[in-house]
Amino acid sequence: xxxxxxxxxxxxxxxxxxxxxxxxxxxxxxxxxxxxxxxxxxxxxxxxxxxxxxxxxxxxxxxxxxxxxxxxxxxxxxxxxxxxxxxxxxxx
Numbered sequence: 001x002x003x004x005x006x007x008x009x010x011x012x013x014x015x016x017x018x019x020x021x022x023x024x025x026x027x028x029x030x031x032x033x034x035x036x037x038x039x040x041x042x043x044x045x046x047x048x049x050x051x052x053x054x055x056x057x058x059x060x061x062x063x064x065x066x067x068x069x070x071x072x073x074x075x076x077x078x079x080x081x082x083x084x085x086x087x088x089x090x091x092x
Contacts, residue, residue, distance in 0.1 A: 012051075017051055022049070048083060060072045
């Protein structure tokens with residue numbers, strides 16, 4: 001059995017998420033979504049693929065399995081800031 005965070009193929013989550021095929025699949029999904037978006041509220045303009053699941057210990061995940069948005073925004077503030085950082089945007 002592979003260690004946590006490492007799929008059976010031996011590649012870690014971070015490596016898989018940063019691979020060209022995975023990134024290309026997300027680009028294709030975003031392009032498809034963009035074609036059906038009816039306005040800014042339904043359009044995805046930025047995306048982060050995280051290699052760490054929401055944490056129950058940090059309150060990001062409730063006992064029922066729901067996402068606690070406030071806890072995620074607090075615990076991952078630097079990542080949220082990076083989403084809105086014009087200089088750090090990948091691809092313009």
